[in-house]
Amino acid sequence: MTQLTFDRYLRYDDLTRVLQAWASTRPDLLRLSSLGKSFTGREIWLVTVTRFATGPDQDKPALWVDANIHSAEVVSSMAALRLIQDLLEQDGQVPEVTRCLDTRVFYVCPRVNPDGAEWALADIPKLVRSSIRPWPWVDPPLDGLETQDMDGDGRILTMRIADTNGPWKISPQEPRLLVRRDPAETGGQYYRLLPEGQFHNFDGLTLPIQVRKESLDLNRNFPARWRGEHEEPGAGAFPGSEPEVRAVMDFIASHGNICGGIALHSYSGLLLRPFSYEADDKMPAEDRWTYSTIGAKGEALTGYPAVAAYHDFRYHPQEVTTGAMDDWVYEELGRFAWTVEFWSPQRQAGVTDKRYIDWYREHDHEDDQKMLAWSDTALHGNGYIDWYPYEHPQLGPVELGGWNPLFSFWNPPPERLAQEISGVPKWLLWHNLISPCLAWRDVEVEALTADVWRIRAVVQNAGWLPTDITRLARQKKMTRGVILELSTNAAITMVSGNARVQCGQLDGWNLKASSPNVWGGRPADPTDDRCKGEWLIAAPAGSTVTLCAHHERAGRISRTVELRTAPAAPDGNQ
Ligand SMILES: [Zn+2]
CATH class of the missing domain: 2.60.40.10 (Immunoglobulins)
Incomplete structure (x- = not known):
């Protein structure tokens, strides 16, 4: 059997070959089909895992697991493959796995958004939130900074531009780091930071940033209190307007045997549950209690805290998100659903007082020093890049450096991948075994x-x-x-x-x-x-x-x- 060691990230063709190899060596346990085609025509693979000898999949309770709807969150795809491989390897060895495959079924979609993931994993990565379909306009934006790898080193870093009115200055504790300029401070050496890239219609005076041409967010396109572009950027033209989301919706809605739905994402090291858009007191208390038991088991098996998105994971205290997959599966379809956020770089670096998204707005400088030390040692210096001079074709002499987030913040570096994804499959197995039967x-x-x-x-x-x-x-x-x-x-x-x-x-x-x-x-x-x-x-x-x-x-x-x-x-x- 093709055996993955989970020390590298798989691009689409490799992923396809692995799934096809598993399907041909274990037809008793695994069938490969396609949910439909992505925007550019790639198959969106669906893996059905059960013991077919004990009955067809539709006759058994099921757990839905999908991954990588967000382009750069490639750890989630690898975790989906880890689940499948664990099931194949542990059948007949681990009694819970054997019983689960006898009586239940897993529907696993390891890469909902193969187009976006392929861009993220390219030699010169192109990082977009989700689908690569241009939205809301087909033609490129006219003005402003387009993020891109300017010096061709395969990384998109940050540009540091000396500016007497810049908001940043060099940290007195650590010259590679920047800290906020004090409110009444003047007369020092200050900097402005912008993503690595170049300007369209550069006027030499202002530095606006372009809205990306590919600004869809497929995890805002589900019919869960869906709101349009003016309220929820990236939500698409209407619920299910995007082929990837539509394919997932069609499958889940037509499989009444699905008893739970799990969307794998990164990052933060969290198990998130609905609602995203309203407080827990709107949820039947019985469901909160059940969620709490499922979440406690998840915490024990994965080390990730289980929290409600509305209460603990909001991008702004007065904003909510709508159109997410887990809210749709819970509120509209009545099954327990979760979003797993793999990997917490802060926890890896020993930053313990972490308030998830709020941490990004406000935290002690000590945390940044810990993160830097972690990059220097655990990431061999590949996470945070010291500033180096670069002659920008429009701006003149600037510096490039700062965090290279793809395999530091957003995903574990390949050598940490196997360890990071080992716990979640155990919880998914347990989650499937709690279904009615x-x-x-x-x-x-x-x-x-x-x-x-x-x-x-x-x-x-x-x-x-x-x-x-x-x-x-x-x-x-x-x-x-x-x-x-x-x-x-x-x-x-x-x-x-x-x-x-x-x-x-x-x-x-x-x-x-x-x-x-x-x-x-x-x-x-x-x-x-x-x-x-x-x-x-x-x-x-x-x-x-x-x-x-x-x-x-x-x-x-x-x-x-x-x-x-x-x-x-x-x-x-x-
Ligand atoms: Zn995500």
Whole structure:
């Protein structure tokens, strides 16, 4: 089997070859298909992982995992591949993996945005937020600075321009670093900083920055309180307007067996959950409690704190983000969803008091010194580049330097990749195993006369989550209950009742208190996880009937019983 060692980042052709090799060596566990085509026509790969011998994927509860919707967040793609490889390698070795592949399915889209990732991984990288489709205008902007690698060294750094009115000065503690000029300070050596690049229609007097021609953000294009360009820049023309997002939406919306959705991103070293756009008190309390248990397990397995995006991860205290994948999957589809942000350069550098996005606005200079020391040692000096002179064709003598973020801030350097992505697949496995899952509890056949039979079948939810997953889905009646069916044939006649029995939702045990000492009384666990079907049929002894139980999320199981007087053997749980 093609085995990745996770010490380098894969470009599209390599990624494709690995997926094809896995599909051809493990057809029992993995199937490769395409969700559709990217803007430039690349296939958006979808990997289905389950043990096909125990039933088709659509008949099992599933976890959706996607990655790399944002171009430069290439660590996320590698983590998706790590999940797949771990599953293939650990099947038959790790009991939870074996059980998960027997009873559940993973749908993994390792690179939602192959065009943008290909630009990020090019020898001379071109870094855009997301899709490379020009937006909101097809023609390039007229004026201002276009970010690009000016000196051809494969890096896009920062330009440092001496300016008597600049806001920065050299740090008294560390000459490679800059600090803010004091509010009433004047007369020193100050600098202005701009991205490495060149100006269109340069007038010699002003230094405006261009809005990128490719300014879409595919993770603002989902129909979760979607807002247009004037309120949410990069959101696209309408929800699902972009081919990559549309392909993901089509697949998720047409697979009711998906019980959870995880979008892999970088960076910050966090597990983010909905809502992005409103406070936790708008979420059913039961869902917050369940999220809290799932998040605590995630923290334990990954080391990443679990937080709500609205409360702890906002770009501006008075702004919210809309149109994100996880909010869509939770609020509109009623399944638990997360955004995983891999990698925290601050944590790596020993900066512990980190307030995520707020840290970027305000932090102690000591933190910058720690980050620099970390770049010097752990990154072998490749993160923060000391300033060096450069003769700019328009600005004259300037300096280039500062952070080269692609493999320092945004992604781990290749030699740290394997370590950084090792924990999340364990959480994803666990997340899949908590889904509802139908299992037979009892099937009884009783002969009432020589050819009239009473059949009773009890099916249970053997999973931790209820069959409708979230309280929100229950409130909005997003999915119907369990259906129990007895399939009849010419030899069988219904004496009474219907062949199809509609049951309700089956609970799991996710909302049980942490101990049985319940406030105001004794614990009570009625069998809300079971449902029963009963049929009276006329059929000759020795014939067989097939029972089937199914639920859009919790799977489809069937069982064939022979009509005879001895009781049928009970079946095991899943
Ligand atoms: Zn992202």
